[in-house]
Amino acid sequence: xxxxxxxxxxxxxVDPEMPLLWALRDVLGLMGTKFGCGIAQCGACTVMVDGMxxxxxxxxxxxxxxxxxxxxxxxxxGDRPHPVxxxxxxxxxxxxxYCQAGQIMSAVALLEENPEPSEEExxxxxxxxxxxxxxxPAIRAAILRASGQETGPPAANASERxxxxx
Amino acid sequence: MGKLGTITRRTLLVGTxxxxxxxxxxxxxxxxxxxxxxxGNPDSGDTALNPFVLIAEDGTxxxxxxxxxxxxxxxxxxxxxxxxxxxxxxxxxxxxxxxASSAYYNAALITSAMPVEPWxxxxxxxxxxxxxxxxxxxxxxxxxxxxxxxxxxxxxxRIAGACxxxxxxxxxxxxxxxxxxxxxxxxxxxxxxSGPRSVRYAELASAAALREPITDIEPRDPSEWTILGRxxxxxxxxxxVRGAPxxxxxxxxDEMLYGTVAMGPLPGVKAKKADRNAALAIPxxxxxxxxxxxxxxxxxxxxxxxxTAFKAREALAIEWESEESYGETELNAAFDEAFDAGGGDVxxxxxxxxxxxxxxxxxxxxxxxxxxxxxxxxxxxxxNATARLKDGKLDIWCGNQAPTLVRRFCAEGLGLxxxxxxxxxxxxxxxxxxxxxFDFALYAAQMAERTDxxxxxxxxxxxxxxxxxxxxxxxxxxCRARLDGDGAIAALDMQLASPSILGSLMGRMGMSAFGQxxxxxxxxxxxxxxxxxxxVSTPEIDLPLNVxxxxxxxxxxxxxxxxxFLDEIARSADRDPLELRLSLLDGFEPAKAVLxxxxxxxxxxxxxVGPNRAQGLAFCFSFNTSVAQIVEVSRDDxxxxxxxxxxxxxxxxxxxxxxxxxxxxxxxxxxxxxSAMMQEITLKDGAVEQGNFDTYPMMRYHQCPSIEVSLSRRxxxxxxxxxxxxxxxxxxxxxxxxxxxxxxxRTLPLNKAVTFA
Numbered sequence: 065x066x067x068x069x070x071x072x073x074x075x076x077x078v079d080p081e082m083p084l085l086w087a088l089r090d091v092l093g094l095m096g097t098k099f100g101c102g103i104a105q106c107g108a109c110t111v112m113v114d115g116m117x118x119x120x121x122x123x124x125x126x127x128x129x130x131x132x133x134x135x136x137x138x139x140x141x142g143d144r145p146h147p148v149x150x151x152x153x154x155x156x157x158x159x160x161x162y163c164q165a166g167q168i169m170s171a172v173a174l175l176e177e178n179p180e181p182s183e184e185e186x187x188x189x190x191x192x193x194x195x196x197x198x199x200x201p202a203i204r205a206a207i208l209r210a211s212g213q214e215t216g217p218p219a220a221n222a223s224e225r226x227x228x229x230x
Numbered sequence: 231m232g233k234l235g236t237i238t239r240r241t242l243l244v245g246t247x248x249x250x251x252x253x254x255x256x257x258x259x260x261x262x263x264x265x266x267x268x269x270g271n272p273d274s275g276d277t278a279l280n281p282f283v284l285i286a287e288d289g290t291x292x293x294x295x296x297x298x299x300x301x302x303x304x305x306x307x308x309x310x311x312x313x314x315x316x317x318x319x320x321x322x323x324x325x326x327x328x329x330a331s332s333a334y335y336n337a338a339l340i341t342s343a344m345p346v347e348p349w350x351x352x353x354x355x356x357x358x359x360x361x362x363x364x365x366x367x368x369x370x371x372x373x374x375x376x377x378x379x380x381x382x383x384x385x386x387x388r389i390a391g392a393c394x395x396x397x398x399x400x401x402x403x404x405x406x407x408x409x410x411x412x413x414x415x416x417x418x419x420x421x422x423x424s425g426p427r428s429v430r431y432a433e434l435a436s437a438a439a440l441r442e443p444i445t446d447i448e449p450r451d452p453s454e455w456t457i458l459g460r461x462x463x464x465x466x467x468x469x470x471v472r473g474a475p476x477x478x479x480x481x482x483x484d485e486m487l488y489g490t491v492a493m494g495p496l497p498g499v500k501a502k503k504a505d506r507n508a509a510l511a512i513p514x515x516x517x518x519x520x521x522x523x524x525x526x527x528x529x530x531x532x533x534x535x536x537x538t539a540f541k542a543r544e545a546l547a548i549e550w551e552s553e554e555s556y557g558e559t560e561l562n563a564a565f566d567e568a569f570d571a572g573g574g575d576v577x578x579x580x581x582x583x584x585x586x587x588x589x590x591x592x593x594x595x596x597x598x599x600x601x602x603x604x605x606x607x608x609x610x611x612x613x614n615a616t617a618r619l620k621d622g623k624l625d626i627w628c629g630n631q632a633p634t635l636v637r638r639f640c641a642e643g644l645g646l647x648x649x650x651x652x653x654x655x656x657x658x659x660x661x662x663x664x665x666x667x668f669d670f671a672l673y674a675a676q677m678a679e680r681t682d683x684x685x686x687x688x689x690x691x692x693x694x695x696x697x698x699x700x701x702x703x704x705x706x707x708x709c710r711a712r713l714d715g716d717g718a719i720a721a722l723d724m725q726l727a728s729p730s731i732l733g734s735l736m737g738r739m740g741m742s743a744f745g746q747x748x749x750x751x752x753x754x755x756x757x758x759x760x761x762x763x764x765x766v767s768t769p770e771i772d773l774p775l776n777v778x779x780x781x782x783x784x785x786x787x788x789x790x791x792x793x794x795f796l797d798e799i800a801r802s803a804d805r806d807p808l809e810l811r812l813s814l815l816d817g818f819e820p821a822k823a824v825l826x827x828x829x830x831x832x833x834x835x836x837x838x839v840g841p842n843r844a845q846g847l848a849f850c851f852s853f854n855t856s857v858a859q860i861v862e863v864s865r866d867d868x869x870x871x872x873x874x875x876x877x878x879x880x881x882x883x884x885x886x887x888x889x890x891x892x893x894x895x896x897x898x899x900x901x902x903x904x905s906a907m908m909q910e911i912t913l914k915d916g917a918v919e920q921g922n923f924d925t926y927p928m929m930r931y932h933q934c935p936s937i938e939v940s941l942s943r944r945x946x947x948x949x950x951x952x953x954x955x956x957x958x959x960x961x962x963x964x965x966x967x968x969x970x971x972x973x974x975x976r977t978l979p980l981n982k983a984v985t986f987a
Contacts, residue, residue: 078535079513079538082535082537083537086535086536086537089536090488090535090536090537091535093482095473095475095477095479095480095482096472096473096474096475097473098477098479098610098611098659099479099536099612099689100610100611100612100692100923101692101922101923102540102691102692102922103692103922103923103924105922105923105924105927106610106923108610135473136472136473137472137473140472145471145472149471149472152467152471153463153467153468153471156463156464156467156889156893157467157471158301158464158466158467158470158471159301159302159303159893159894159897160300160301160609160610160611160657160658160659160660160661161301161466161467161469161470161471161476161477161657161659162477162609162610162611162659162660163610164470164471165473168471168473187931187932188932190931190932191930191931191932192930193931194610194923194928194930195610195931196608196609196610196660196662196901196928197301197660197897197900197901198896198897198898198899198900198901198904198929198934199893199897200900200929200931200934201896201934201936201937202893203931204931
């Protein structure tokens, strides 16, 4: 198998039926892409294949000869987070964090395609990504921020103003 | 009055003594812990000042957070408790989970199991709570659960920080030959303003560790706080956004093996037939090993990668020898039998319920039965653990909520001493109570016996995870109320039938249950509602599968029963549901305040909002926190219901990190709404029917309402925040749906009766 992962050539010899998810995790040692369901229901395994979001848990690696894969590990440039990752930090999105690599990859794919998505377009793009901790409102805020549609103070920092001390 | 006076004097003595002992105890347990897990660690150049603070030779300050980070922000808030006293910035320190150690026992959790109502702030209650702290130390339980982490840590981690600070100051004072009280601390240094001169903590640490620690120190007054009480950037967020390998499932070694498990459908059910040869014939499959535990019987598969292990699991094509035909019919019969037999523990018995009902005309009695299903936790990270057994020592890497239990049962399972078992707690990809068990770790340990010292990472597939949970119990309620002519509740009687979580848990731990199981009535019997005649009893049913702690535990079902039935009472008596609750909460102002607040936020008008739009209200006091919520729903032309908005007003007393508290309450609401909308685990032919997310779904992005959280601070005691957001969500939604459609749905999930968009 020969493909490009995060800009680097990767060559390995596995059963072509093996899903990309497990090739990334167990063969290449890239742990950012997560296993959630194995049937493309939860989106935790989302990566970009030639610029399009894909559920790596149901994508046989044999179908990807010479493809270019981007995983969560490939977003930052050196120490500088990708703008979507930065928006995730600004809005303090993660709780347990397990689904967030998949969420971020779906958001990156959305914004590359559509830099200023409407609320409805965001919902359509993100509805395939489960979050058991219920961070959806924070994800919404982060995508609006990353797309320049929200420029006020991040929700996480604004919140101490409103404790009612009785 | 005479009797009341006597009780007050006697309990004052208990309380004062206990509080006095408690302060000394806090200092003692910090400075002379049962064991200091870092003392004498040969492969560490670190100096351990006490079990919570480490200062490395390079000056790195590491704070040990002995509770599991599962998204609730505990690594941030607990570290902040120490950092506040130690005068170090949160961005300048490292935070680790630390090893399993009895020094990190959870006193607050055991307190919550005591026979004291949390809203009772009398002296007797304080005495019980202090006693529970001592019991906790003896049992050495290190557990993350019960929304207790912050409450448990509040004093002792601040004192740990203060003690470390003063001991460092004393060390510097000796070197400089000045009085300790003249010294200051800032940014990781001790400063002598008279010099002026300063010295880094790192340079003082090794000398400080040899000193008798300074213990006569009180934590700072909140007015001096610079970190606590303000929203911090969470210490775990950068790694989570980067996709760093921090979860149990990310554990990796240069040389390692991978595995998965295939366990029987019910505890005790063994395999009749398994095609081991078919599994072993798959290239890359190394071994198929039998597994056995109190949780169940089955097989582990060891292979060169996880996907191959999953394929081999399928190839085993196991037939189980179960003659169990347990299903929904049997479950229904068990509940019917329990209600017919009556009885069960009586958790609340105010006034004389029986005589009030015996004198009632039939028209004055309102009766309703409710039902909720079994629920799975569905953590996004499936159960997993990595184990290595080498030279008689077992190492376990996993996300877990109870490292001391993992250590004890894995050591016992392999016939090792506990000292030969080390538990490394990784970040948890969701816990919600599921990872307070030890099955996933034990199976990995049993499989590591077959890998010649090579670590094996054992990951469950989603179907295995869903079908081998420790489920939220199924529960049903038989409720009746007698209403007075003026709409007042003359008597309320609630029978709450369910299996006992405590009984199931104690069985797994090899212990016998004792006393009442408070989780069977919490959310109903322990609510601050005052009714003259009020009884809550809990008939128990048997179930052939394990039940366990599911975010908010008994509150998740009992608040649904209580708050829906109160809504029905209000409608029947033509009273406003909010006004009715206020009238029942006389004497507990924080609860009334959150109800009034949420009513203001939502512009509450009794539930109706206009055509095809309605609101529902619910309240629950759980884990010491008062929470009121209003859910607004609407209906489109195709009769599909959307949840548009949730308002939440909460009072958990002192708020240490407002953003984290809001995030927890908001997440708890989504968790509760998911269950109310669409989740159920059902049994058929002795097995769980649901497997993956296609049959056990959760709320998706487009279904999530906008959520507004308001915090107030009238409570004089601290409450938890990880769980209290969940209980009111389901009844508030059900009440909103009833207001919208005019039809009351008394069985969850609601999507069996209505359609959600």
